[in-house]
Amino acid sequence: MFFLPEIHRHPAFRDGIRSSSGVAPGIAAWGLMTGVAMIKSGMSVVEAVAMTLFVYAGSSQLAAIPLIVAGAPAWVVWATSFCVNLRFVVFSLHLRDYLMHLPRWRRLANGFLTADLTYALFTGRHPEPAQDAAGRLEQEAFLAGNYFLTWCSWIGASLVGIAIGNAIPAEWGLGFAGVLCLVGIVCSLANTPMRLMAAAVAGVAAVATFALPLKLNVVAAIAIAVLACMVVENRMPPPARERAA
Known part of the structure; x- marks a missing residue:
């Protein structure tokens, strides 16, 4: 461009x-x-x-x-x-x-x-x-x-x-x-509670699954963090969900 x-x-x-x-x-x-x-x-x-x-x-x-x-x-x-x-x-x-x-x-x-x-x-x-x-x-x-x-x-x-x-x-x-x-x-x-939670969950998951072969702990950490955020977001009331987004 x-x-x-x-x-x-x-x-x-x-x-x-x-x-x-x-x-x-x-x-x-x-x-x-x-x-x-x-x-x-x-x-x-x-x-x-x-x-x-x-x-x-x-x-x-x-x-x-x-x-x-x-x-x-x-x-x-x-x-x-x-x-x-x-x-x-x-x-x-x-x-x-x-x-x-x-x-x-x-x-x-x-x-x-x-x-x-x-x-x-x-x-x-x-x-x-x-x-x-x-x-x-x-x-x-x-x-x-x-x-x-x-x-x-x-x-x-x-x-x-x-x-x-x-x-x-x-x-x-x-x-x-x-x-x-x-x-x-x-x-x-990482300037919202949801983003902070995603970073924390991904970091913990990457360390916990470090023993997986072929660096699959990275894939696992991403998947776990995304799923955790989806679960938390779905349980929020609509106003809180909008603020989190």
Whole structure:
């Protein structure tokens, strides 16, 4: 989207770049270690580059790599990646009112390029969809500026990690910067009792089911947290349910 003149020439595009400049180093460090991890796992350069360019989802990439190395069935790899990325369904639902006026190809492009931190920064800056054409263009330009920098940081660093491969020792722990970014997202988004409960249940479930093979504790934690929230929400009276939502 950032190649469209009306987008990258808009002042809000530069505002979006500035807003994501603080998290770009962490994203780059995480992308670098993901690139290294793919090469060290035994993936070919072509496979690693293809996964970087077409998947563009660090958490699902890191979840899928050990499963691929362990020779897990394809359905397990797909199911794990699907569950890890379920949060993007929620992001897309929330962004629907912001982007539904756009042509389908632009909605698809925005959806593909929007990541966790992009979503958090964008909704923090624009909590409500604009009601006029100028406001909608401004919001799309800000969103594009956000994901332009995060996309460049991730893709560039991942490709560097693939290129240098085993030259970077895992002991450097650069990937921890990416973990810190995700912790920041969780802390900023866990701002209601329901969200706090979901995070707590998922964390406890992931630890309790750690012994499951093929990293299935991640899938189990997501499923248990979703079910727990559904049970609690269904037992709430309608006014309390609306407040929780």
